[in-house]
Amino acid sequence: MRDYLAEIYRLGHGKAWVSNTAIADELDVSSPAAVRMVRRLDELGLVEHVPYQGVKLLKTGEKVALLSIRRHRLVERFLVNQLQFGWHEVHDQADSLQKGINQILEDRIDMLMGYPKTCPHGDPIPTKDGVMPLLGDKPLKVVPPGSRGKISRVRERHEDKLQYMGSIGLVPGAKFELISRAPFDGPLRLKLDRNEQVIGHELASSIWVISKPPIAKE
Amino acid sequence: MRDYLAEIYRLGHGKAWVSNTAIADELDVSSPAAVRMVRRLDELGLVEHVPYQGVKLLKTGEKVALLSIRRHRLVERFLVNQLQFGWHEVHDQADSLQKGINQILEDRIDMLMGYPKTCPHGDPIPTKDGVMPLLGDKPLKVVPPGSRGKISRVRERHEDKLQYMGSIGLVPGAKFELISRAPFDGPLRLKLDRNEQVIGHELASSIWVISKPPIAKE
DNA sequence: TTTTATTTTTAACCACTGTTAAAATTAAGA
């Protein structure tokens, strides 16, 4: 149930309504399963479901979703910091481990990790009262060449892509300078940690940054 | 299912047959629930169930039980060593966390803990191939006065009793000398860590030790 | 506008794990 709410939250960015076939696909269940759960959530007042149109989180449902996401991201941090997992392998592992985490454990992990603000991929960890902090970051693809800044998140699910990005230092917190961008969704040249890297459009589109505009503004 | 098998293992010490009402009580479910599960386990060839008599683990069932106990005890170790829980509060917490632990996580925890041999209460951790190591210990109550040795386990479930015993240094690994034992299940005087402690029969009966007989044997 | 295709929902089913109430069996007492 929390899984469904969290998934609706994730899918509901921008879009006003989330199709429950989409939910079914993401959670790897049949669409009737999603339909039934969505109706139950509607009856509980957690979401609003308009038949043949889609589903939308209500306030209470969003809160539950955010607390589930909080737990997930804390567990990811824990897996990376304490259990020596790589950032590319923690997503599925966290899904598994999360089932066994209760509030006491969550609080303990939070404390031992030093109250982390983000998960290993840079996504902010919702607060304990169910609020998603804003990062004020933006996609790398809207950043003008010449900008400098910091990688804020890497929104990528594929393990091998994540692993590759990690290996070239393309991780949240890394400083970068965008040297150039080829037209027509071509590759980008980035300075990362004194090394220059060229990355394709596909990888680039998952990167979000906090950056200042180029120095030459006058 | 694993819970049931593990519980049958625990209850089946000494007794040839375990009553499935006892199982129901321990697992906090109704007896029909236990009856049905026991029959399923019987059909799967994991246990032998004789109606109105009881249930007994078969080889394969015992192995599953031991692997579940292994995971439980590893998780307890982990909670104490890494998550700063007290040995008195880990049992229930481990039950919860265990649900989310898969083989990869179990192996990782095992490695990070340095392949521990026992849980925080001193019980041996079954090996990865499902064998329960023998400790060669015995109950404190059969040990003659004057004996010295080491506490091997504290088989107590109550949190407050465990906490108290921890506070007086009555923990697995501690050296002790049994100074005297009052008759008729009276209190025992123990030297622990240079301090003398007097403990009642109730506490004493949960303590197991590895000890040598008194020095004066000639 | 009517037909066709796609999406979404309903219907009917299965498996698991729990429940309470009643029946069957075993154990204990008169």
Place this chain on the structure above:
DNA sequence: TCTTAATTTTAACAGTGGTTAAAAATAAAA
């Protein structure tokens, strides 16, 4: 030994979460 009490099992039901196959609604194409 017979009756009564306790234990154990069976029966019937509930809730969750999954499935496939068919029906309904919407979107797209002729």
